[in-house]
Amino acid sequence: DLLISLREGYEHSNTDLFTYVHSSDWQARVKGQEDSIVAIGAAYPYVYDIFLIDNQGNILYTIEHEDDFGTNLFDGRYAQTKFSWLVQ
Incomplete structure (x- = not known):
């Protein structure tokens, strides 16, 4: 759900990607949802980052x-x- 929300926000932002991920809209969409992603990373000590x-x-x-x-x-x-x- 967070990925879908961030994608929609980026599409409607009319900015470049770097600017969007540092915007207040991005922060508002992530707020309250980030804890669960961080918890997944913390549960697996071999996980360095989640994208x-x-x-x-x-x-x-x-x-x-x-x-x-x-x-x-x-x-x-x-x-x-x-x-x-790998992503491609």
Whole structure:
């Protein structure tokens, strides 16, 4: 549900992906839903991060919010990585 909500928010934002994931709309959509995702990550000590990625390759959510957050895996700076290949 969170991924669907974030995708809809991004589509209606009329901004680039990086700007959207740092917006108040993004924060409002994540608020109250993030705890369950963080709990999943905490339950498995081998999990470093959890990503929510839409079908277009947009990384709309990560627990860690590292430099891949708010990028596109298909045509962004990580397009030539094994992670991109795996998602595709």
